[in-house]
Amino acid sequence: xxxxxxxxxxxxxxxxxxxxxxxxxxxxxxxxxxxxxxxxxxxxxxxxxxxxxxxxxxxxxxxxxxxxxxxxxxxxxxxxxxxxxxxxxxxxxxxxxxxxxxxxxxxxxxxxxxxxxxxxxxxxxxxxxxxxxxxxxxxxxxxxxxxxxxxxxxxxxxxxxxxxxxxxxxxxxxxxxxxxxxxxxxxxxxxxxxxxxxxxxxxxxxxxxxxxxxxxxxxxxxxxxxxxxxxxxxxxxxxxxxxxxxxxxxxxxxxxxxxxxxxxxxxxxxxxxxxxxxxxxxxxxxxxxxxxxxxxxxxxxxxxxxxxxxxxxxxxxxxxxxxxxxxxxxxxxxxxxxxxxxxxxxxxxxxx
Amino acid sequence: xxxxxxxxxxxxxxxxxxxxxxxxxxxxxxxxxxxxxxxxxxxxxxxxxxxxxxxxxxxxxxxxxxxxxxxxxxxxxxxxxxxx
Amino acid sequence: xxxxxxxxxxxxxxxxxxxxxxxxxxxxxxxxxxxxxxxxxxxxxxxxxxxxxxxxxxxxxxxxxxxxxxxxxxxxxxxxxxxxxxxxxxxxxxxxxxxxxxxxxxxxxxxxxxxxxxxxxxxxxxxxxxxxxxxxxxxxxxxxxxxxxxxxxxxxxxxxxxxxxxxxxxxxxxxxxxxxxxxxxxxxxxxxxxxxxxxxxxxxxxxxxxxxxxxxxxxxxxxxxxxxxxxxxxxxxxxxxxxxxxxxxxxxxxxxxxxxxxxxxxxxxxxxxxxxxxxxxxxxxxxxxxxxxxxxxxxxxxxxxxxxxxxxxxxxxxxxxxxxxxxxxxxxxxxxxxxxxxxxxxxxxxxxxxxxxxxxxxxxxxxxxxxxxxxxxxxxxxxxxxxxxxxxxxxxx
Numbered sequence: 001x002x003x004x005x006x007x008x009x010x011x012x013x014x015x016x017x018x019x020x021x022x023x024x025x026x027x028x029x030x031x032x033x034x035x036x037x038x039x040x041x042x043x044x045x046x047x048x049x050x051x052x053x054x055x056x057x058x059x060x061x062x063x064x065x066x067x068x069x070x071x072x073x074x075x076x077x078x079x080x081x082x083x084x085x086x087x088x089x090x091x092x093x094x095x096x097x098x099x100x101x102x103x104x105x106x107x108x109x110x111x112x113x114x115x116x117x118x119x120x121x122x123x124x125x126x127x128x129x130x131x132x133x134x135x136x137x138x139x140x141x142x143x144x145x146x147x148x149x150x151x152x153x154x155x156x157x158x159x160x161x162x163x164x165x166x167x168x169x170x171x172x173x174x175x176x177x178x179x180x181x182x183x184x185x186x187x188x189x190x191x192x193x194x195x196x197x198x199x200x201x202x203x204x205x206x207x208x209x210x211x212x213x214x215x216x217x218x219x220x221x222x223x224x225x226x227x228x229x230x231x232x233x234x235x236x237x238x239x240x241x242x243x244x245x246x247x248x249x250x251x252x253x254x255x256x257x258x259x260x261x262x263x264x265x266x267x268x269x270x271x272x273x274x275x276x277x278x279x280x281x282x283x284x285x286x287x288x289x290x291x292x293x294x295x296x297x298x299x300x301x302x303x304x305x306x307x308x309x310x311x312x313x314x315x316x317x318x319x320x321x322x323x324x325x326x327x328x329x330x331x332x333x334x335x336x337x338x339x340x341x342x343x344x345x346x347x348x349x350x351x352x
Numbered sequence: 353x354x355x356x357x358x359x360x361x362x363x364x365x366x367x368x369x370x371x372x373x374x375x376x377x378x379x380x381x382x383x384x385x386x387x388x389x390x391x392x393x394x395x396x397x398x399x400x401x402x403x404x405x406x407x408x409x410x411x412x413x414x415x416x417x418x419x420x421x422x423x424x425x426x427x428x429x430x431x432x433x434x435x436x
Numbered sequence: 437x438x439x440x441x442x443x444x445x446x447x448x449x450x451x452x453x454x455x456x457x458x459x460x461x462x463x464x465x466x467x468x469x470x471x472x473x474x475x476x477x478x479x480x481x482x483x484x485x486x487x488x489x490x491x492x493x494x495x496x497x498x499x500x501x502x503x504x505x506x507x508x509x510x511x512x513x514x515x516x517x518x519x520x521x522x523x524x525x526x527x528x529x530x531x532x533x534x535x536x537x538x539x540x541x542x543x544x545x546x547x548x549x550x551x552x553x554x555x556x557x558x559x560x561x562x563x564x565x566x567x568x569x570x571x572x573x574x575x576x577x578x579x580x581x582x583x584x585x586x587x588x589x590x591x592x593x594x595x596x597x598x599x600x601x602x603x604x605x606x607x608x609x610x611x612x613x614x615x616x617x618x619x620x621x622x623x624x625x626x627x628x629x630x631x632x633x634x635x636x637x638x639x640x641x642x643x644x645x646x647x648x649x650x651x652x653x654x655x656x657x658x659x660x661x662x663x664x665x666x667x668x669x670x671x672x673x674x675x676x677x678x679x680x681x682x683x684x685x686x687x688x689x690x691x692x693x694x695x696x697x698x699x700x701x702x703x704x705x706x707x708x709x710x711x712x713x714x715x716x717x718x719x720x721x722x723x724x725x726x727x728x729x730x731x732x733x734x735x736x737x738x739x740x741x742x743x744x745x746x747x748x749x750x751x752x753x754x755x756x757x758x759x760x761x762x763x764x765x766x767x768x769x770x771x772x773x774x775x776x777x778x779x780x781x782x783x784x785x786x787x788x789x790x791x792x793x794x795x796x797x798x799x800x801x802x803x804x805x806x807x808x809x810x811x812x813x814x815x816x817x818x819x820x821x822x823x824x825x826x827x828x829x830x831x832x833x
Contacts, residue, residue: 051692078687083568083570084568085569085590093626093629093630094547094548094551094626097548097625097626097629098548098551098552101476102475102476102477102625102629105629105630105632105633106633107630107633107634107693110626110629110630110633110634111630111634111692111693111820113630114540114590114592114820114821115540115569115590115591116590116591116592116820116821116823117692117821119591119821120687120692120820120821120822120823121692121821123687123689123821123822124689124690124691124692124822126689127689128687128689129686129687129688129689129700129701129704130686130687131685131686131687132591132685132686132687132821132822132823133589133591133598133602133685134589134590134591135587135588135589135590136539136568136569136570136588136589136590137569137570137573137586137587137588138568138570140570140586140587140588141570141588144587147611148602148605151605151606151609151611154609155605155609171555174555175551175554175555175564176564178554178560178564179560179564179565228585228586229583229584230574230577230583230586231583297568342574
């Protein structure tokens with residue numbers, strides 16, 4: 001059995017504290033949503049943080065919080081998923097290099113720009129010599145970390161620290177927007193599903209978890225199964241994948257009490273979610289969350305945070321409900337996500 | 353010389369991103385590395401570029417940095433001696 | 437048991453495995469003057485470039501010129517296809533097959549060419565989409581028709597060694613039957629300037645494990661291996677090449693870029709890989725060391741070697757004197773070389789070595805050794821962020 005024994009989330013919402021999160025949605029009308037900045041001084045000395053960009057600092061804070069919550073000092077593995085890596089430092093070094101014609105370059109931004117910086121800095125902080133991994137596969141980055149953690153538990157390890165981290169920068173946002181991926185105008189997040197245009201709401205966030213082999217008083221939920229699949233041909237293929245996924249997990253459609261989907265406000269991408277719900281979960285309660293966080297490669301880590309918290313508290317905030325179907329006791333949650341129809345994934349969570 | 357040490361402190365705070373630090377928190381004689389300010393080998397590389405960019409002084413071997421960057425005082429002395 | 441059933445490689449010393457082998461045997465280095473990379477350092481910093489232009493690669497692979505292929509993706513497609521062909525695979529989805537690729541910069545070589553135009557003008561092209569690390573893995577998966585499982589790893593210089601370790605674990609956990617593992621990295625101005633700012637690039641061809649070593653040379657390329665489960669190997673009539681018999685990943689947790697003076701992380705990676713392979717240290721016949729040629733790496737790695745092997749350090753060499761440091765590719769490229777060692781009963785020399793490091797007194801092999809029976813090879817990859825992985829590759833008995 002695989003359990004979630006600690007969680008921590010930094011997002012554009014008040015997610016560092018779930019009680020505060022339940023108080024309500026923070027409204028934005030912006031090009032892209034940015035994570036709320038914590039008071040870094042509370043967590044680290046300025047001299048220790050002098051080279052760290054936002055993502056690295058946020059990763060350290062969330063890892064610390066998740067470890068404390070699960071009462072784990074040194075995890076058996078540190079595994080981070082990030083689609084983009086450390087964008088701010090990558091751009092800093094790149095721009096310095098291009099603007100100064102390859103002269104007067106200092107190494108700090110270059111060192112920090114490597115994709116494995118978050119996982120490495122956590123190891124350095126904890127003096128943790130154990131397995132250390134970083135996945136960088138777009139909408140499979142965080143999911144790969146979950147798969148890896150489950151394998152570690154199956155191999156006899158006890159506590160695995162995993163996280164999904166992504167940041168968005170003004171410049172990268174601007175470049176990717178040309179591609180038609182993001183909405184062309186500012187987005188009002190509270191009205192995300194009323195948009196009929198193409199393009200998603202863009203965002204960022206950092207979400208960490210302790211995955212454990214044993215249940216304790218702080219356990220959020222069990223992770224029963226996860227599966228990723230790449231570029232399905234059509235909705236039929238997605239439905240077939242769902243059936244075999246549930247089959248392998250010994251679970252029936254009717255056992256699912258809540259479906260969490262990754263609606264982004266993108267007409268093309270959301271159609272996939274609507275069809276999926278319509279064809280498989282017609283009268284089931286469903287929730288969405290990317291109006292809270294925006295879309296990013298590892299946004300599914302926020303869905304896992306949300307699902308774990310819902311199972312623990314049995315509370316679903318109104319502002320994430322996708323339909324009015326009645327909800328009774330929540331035992332099983334299915335999370336379905338796709339990143340621009342490239343990377344699809346299912347995660348099945350159960351009450352522990 | 354005093355002007356130079358003050359300027360160096362400002363430049364170091366900026367170059368090394370020592371947010372929230374004031375110039376008077378850096379002692380002129382105090383070691384910059386190890387037990388002093390706590391800088392390390394990456395900071396030394398930053399300081400090499402700082403010297404090149406602001407004072408036109410090129411240090412070819414990073415090992416030479418150990419002596420030059422011992423303190424603000426040694427840095428200032430080196431700059432005064434080698435400034436073109 | 438995890439079998440290696442196919443290998444593919446492209447590097448500064450050859451566009452395929454047999455060209456690589458020929459260069460290794462004949463002491464032909466790939467380090468030289470920059471030809472393809474656009475940089476002000478063309479005449480100053482030697483590198484190990486692949487000796488094919490992007491257009492030549494596109495033509496050789498019969499790819500659509502209209503699509504956006506980064507140099508990293510082109511290397512990846514070339515070497516992964518070679519590995520799959522070498523394994524004699526015709527129906528790739530007959531078994532649950534995945535792809536795991538590793539990279540450090542992925543599409544940066546293209547991004548840096550267009551970045552300012554993308555940012556400051558209305559200009560747009562498909563290279564907007566190729567920046568993210570996953571791009572090259574997707575291009576390989578699409579060209580091989582793999583849909584079952586895909587991921588990309590970036591743990592600096594240990595990346596593709598980690599791809600191999602993950603592949604083995606996915607098979608051992610019953611998630612996959614077969615997996616193509618490896619890495620691809622093309623040289624970019626970004627990487628060259630990054631390493632230059634760290635002042636660890638040798639202005640001459642590098643001298644791993646030499647007292648007068650002055651740093652590393654950057655290289656580029658791709659290397660992939662096909663890993664298959666026992667079940668698949670039994671069902672297919674193709675004879676496997678070698679066994680991936682052990683692996684371990686450990687973190688040095690000492691400093692962002694430097695390895696600890698005593699090489700604790702490397703020591704852990706090597707000793708845990710031996711444990712994982714259930715082998716005593718004296719069973720290792722040859723070590724393909726990480727041996728980048730930097731002052732720090734070679735000294736720390738050497739100390740870790742002595743801690744494990746005491747005064748009986750096995751024959752060892754660094755092949756980075758041939759290829760340069762290919763970053764994310766190093767682990768899988770050197771695993772391919774290890775397979776070649778086992779297949780051909782040879783040990784490759786460590787070029788340009790003259791004097792042993794004062795504190796170490798370790799002398800690598802400097803001439804080609806032939807007709808030597810090699811049962812077990814240890815292959816090391818250590819990198820930034822303290823990430824380090826060691827692999828054990830063994831002969832099939």
